[in-house]
Amino acid sequence: MDLNGKKILLGITGGIAAYKSCELLRLLQKKGAQVRVAMTEEATRFVAPLTFASLSKCPVYLKDGAVEARPFQHIDFPRWADLYIVVPCTANAIGKFAYGLADDPVSLCFMSCTCPRLLAPAMNVAMYNSPAVKRNLETLRSFENTYVLESPAGELACGEVGSGRLMEPADIVSFIEGGSLPLAPAACHPRDFSCHPRAGGDLLAASATPSSGGHPRNAPAAPLASDSLPEQDPSLPGHGRRVLITAGRTEEAIDPVRYISNRSSGKTAVALASVFLANGYSVEVVAGPMEAQFPGGATVHRVRSACEMHQAVMERLPQVQALVHCAAVADYRPKEAAAEKIKDSRNQLVLELVPNPNILRDSVAAKKPDQVVVGFALETDHFAEHAQEKLKKSGADALLLNAPVAKDSGFGFDCVNYALVTPAADGSEAAVPEMQLGSKVELAETVVGFICGRLGAPQKAK
Numbered sequence: 001m002d003l004n005g006k007k008i009l010l011g012i013t014g015g016i017a018a019y020k021s022c023e024l025l026r027l028l029q030k031k032g033a034q035v036r037v038a039m040t041e042e043a044t045r046f047v048a049p050l051t052f053a054s055l056s057k058c059p060v061y062l063k064d065g066a067v068e069a070r071p072f073q074h075i076d077f078p079r080w081a082d083l084y085i086v087v088p089c090t091a092n093a094i095g096k097f098a099y100g101l102a103d104d105p106v107s108l109c110f111m112s113c114t115c116p117r118l119l120a121p122a123m124n125v126a127m128y129n130s131p132a133v134k135r136n137l138e139t140l141r142s143f144e145n146t147y148v149l150e151s152p153a154g155e156l157a158c159g160e161v162g163s164g165r166l167m168e169p170a171d172i173v174s175f176i177e178g179g180s181l182p183l184a185p186a187a188c189h190p191r192d193f194s195c196h197p198r199a200g201g202d203l204l205a206a207s208a209t210p211s212s213g214g215h216p217r218n219a220p221a222a223p224l225a226s227d228s229l230p231e232q233d234p235s236l237p238g239h240g241r242r243v244l245i246t247a248g249r250t251e252e253a254i255d256p257v258r259y260i261s262n263r264s265s266g267k268t269a270v271a272l273a274s275v276f277l278a279n280g281y282s283v284e285v286v287a288g289p290m291e292a293q294f295p296g297g298a299t300v301h302r303v304r305s306a307c308e309m310h311q312a313v314m315e316r317l318p319q320v321q322a323l324v325h326c327a328a329v330a331d332y333r334p335k336e337a338a339a340e341k342i343k344d345s346r347n348q349l350v351l352e353l354v355p356n357p358n359i360l361r362d363s364v365a366a367k368k369p370d371q372v373v374v375g376f377a378l379e380t381d382h383f384a385e386h387a388q389e390k391l392k393k394s395g396a397d398a399l400l401l402n403a404p405v406a407k408d409s410g411f412g413f414d415c416v417n418y419a420l421v422t423p424a425a426d427g428s429e430a431a432v433p434e435m436q437l438g439s440k441v442e443l444a445e446t447v448v449g450f451i452c453g454r455l456g457a458p459q460k461a462k
C-alpha cells in the first residue's frame, strides 16, 4: 500500500509510549501521508499537544481545545481520514472502544469513523494479560474494519520484561504498507468496507479470527528482546558465546551504615541481558546494588563496591567473548571506612577520597585480541569531547555515550539519549554520531548488534 497522499488520523491515548507517536507521525509524513492528531486528556500529560500540532501542521483535536473554532471535529476528522490509527492504545481506551463509550476525542473518533481502524495496544504485561483486556481485544477484533496489532515482548516501561510493548513505529508503518488494510483511494468517503480485505502483508498472522468473517486481523510479535532463552538455537549469533555485563551502581562505604553511591537503577543492564539472551548468548552479570530484576537465564554475581566489582570482572574476563561495562562505578571511595558509625559531633567532617580501580581500562589491558570490550560513558556536558577522550584513554572497542538530557530519560527511566562511538580506523579522533532518544531496549539492541558484528558468525561445532 502506497501511503503517498493517504490521510491518516492518529489517535493518542495516555500511555508511556505516547512519545513514540512523534516518530510514527514523522515516518508516515516521510511516506507522503497527511496526518492529523486526536488526543485524550491523559495523553497530553505524556506529550504536549503542541508537539503534534507543530509536526502535523494542524490543530490537534483535544477535549476542550479548538471546540469553538471547529465544533464538529469529532465528525470532521474521522470523515476526512482514510485510516484511523490509535497509537499507543491504552487498556482504558480498549475498554471504551469495546463497550461503545465515547467521552473523549479518541473514543469519539473511533465510534464515528467509517474508515479502517488500527489499534496498537501498549501496557504493562499484567494489564495486557488481564482477562478484561483479553476479552475487550477479542471483542474489538470481531468489529468490522478494526485491526489489532500484537504487542511484542521486551522490556516494558515499568522495568518488567514481557508482552505489552508498543510495536515499533517502523513496524507499524510496514504493516500499513503491507497491504493488509482495505484502504481505498482517498476521495471515496463514506465507504462500506464489509467486503474482504486484501491478502495479508508480511506482518499479518496467517490464522483468521473466526468471528471476523475470515479476516486475518492480527500481526505477530516483532522479533524484539524477550525473556525466553533461545540460546540452544545454533542459528543465533550468540550461540556458544558468553558475554559478561557489569550492572547497577557501586556503594563505597563511609562507615558500617553510610556510603557514597549514585542513582543508577540497572535498567539498561537488564535490557542488555534480555537482548543478549534473545540472541542466544550465555549471559553473566556482575551486579552492584540495583532495583531492576534480571530475566531468568542470566547468571548474576552480586558485589557492592568498585573494588569487589573490579575483582569479579577480572576473574571472569578470560572466560567470555565480550564484556559490556554498563555499571555506574564510583570513581572514588573513602580512603578508610570507619569501623563504627561516625557520631554527629556538630564539627565539620572531611572525607578523604581515593581513586577506585579503573575497571574499563584494566579489562581492556587484559583482553585478548579476539575479545570485544564496550565501555559506557554517562555525560552531562561536552558529550563529544568527553566520549572521545574516554574512548582514547580506555582503548575500548566502542563506547556507548549516554546522557540524561531529555526530561524523563536516563537514570530510572526507560528512555535514554545515546550514541555508539567507535574509534576511527586511521587512528584519528573518533567521530561521535548524533545522540538519539530511544528506549533502553533499543540502546541494548545497538550494543548487541555491534558485538555480533565484531565477533562475526559463530564457529560451527566440529
Ligand SMILES: Cc1cc2nc3c(=O)[nH]c(=O)nc-3n(C[C@H](O)[C@H](O)[C@H](O)COP(=O)(O)O)c2cc1C
Binding pocket: 012, 013, 014, 015, 016, 017, 040, 041, 042, 043, 089, 090, 091, 092, 093, 104, 122, 123, 124, 127, 157
Ligand atoms: C506513568 C504512567 C504510565 C502509564 N502507562 C500506561 C500504558 O502504557 N498503558 C496503559 O494502558 N495505561 C497506562 N497508564 C494508565 C493510563 O494513563 C490511565 O489508564 C488513563 O486513564 C488512560 O487514559 P486514556 O485512555 O483516556 O488516555 C499509565 C499511567 C501512568 C501514570
